[in-house]
Amino acid sequence: MIQYALVCENTHQFEAWFRSAVAYDDQIKMGVVSCPICATSKVNKALMAPAVGRKGNSRSLEKNGDQEKSEGASVSLSAGHPEQKKLQQAIRQLREKITSEADYVGNKFASEARKIHDEKAEPRGIYGEATPEEAASLIEDGVEFMPLPALPEEQN
Numbered sequence: 001m002i003q004y005a006l007v008c009e010n011t012h013q014f015e016a017w018f019r020s021a022v023a024y025d026d027q028i029k030m031g032v033v034s035c036p037i038c039a040t041s042k043v044n045k046a047l048m049a050p051a052v053g054r055k056g057n058s059r060s061l062e063k064n065g066d067q068e069k070s071e072g073a074s075v076s077l078s079a080g081h082p083e084q085k086k087l088q089q090a091i092r093q094l095r096e097k098i099t100s101e102a103d104y105v106g107n108k109f110a111s112e113a114r115k116i117h118d119e120k121a122e123p124r125g126i127y128g129e130a131t132p133e134e135a136a137s138l139i140e141d142g143v144e145f146m147p148l149p150a151l152p153e154e155q156n
């Protein structure tokens with residue numbers, strides 16, 4: 001399972017789980033992934049970054065209080081899945097592995113990723129933050145990156 005942070009054409013941000021990157025692609029192509037806020041199926045991956053030290057704010061999300069918050073957040077598949085605990089554990093380990101082995105580049109993620117892609121910088125693991133626009137432009141230019149999964153909120 002992979003969790004992607006997604007953003008719709010109206011810049012609503014939300015998260016969704018997919019069985020795999022391929023499943024994500026398929027579901028996006030089929031248009032079955034839709035924004036929980038405005039229901040458009042024009043959605044894209046948003047951030048490939050951990051939610052650490054997030055400086056910018058994602059104010060694009062116009063919230064109406066907490067209304068339907070939980071429903072909106074679990075767009076797909078496996079909220080409350082029995083494997084959730086295991087999954088959280090796996091995600092935590094993945095995050096730890098990435099954050100311990102990769103260099104944190106903060107909001108320079110896009111430019112650093114591009115430099116590495118263009119072989120202007122030493123290949124290395126990096127992680128950081130990028131705006132949806134930066135992410136989109138990286139994708140356009142064929143720069144590969146992966147979203148660092150966010151930790152699902154602890155549930156009892």
Ligand SMILES: [Zn+2]
Binds near residue numbers: 009010011035037
């Ligand atoms: Zn939307």
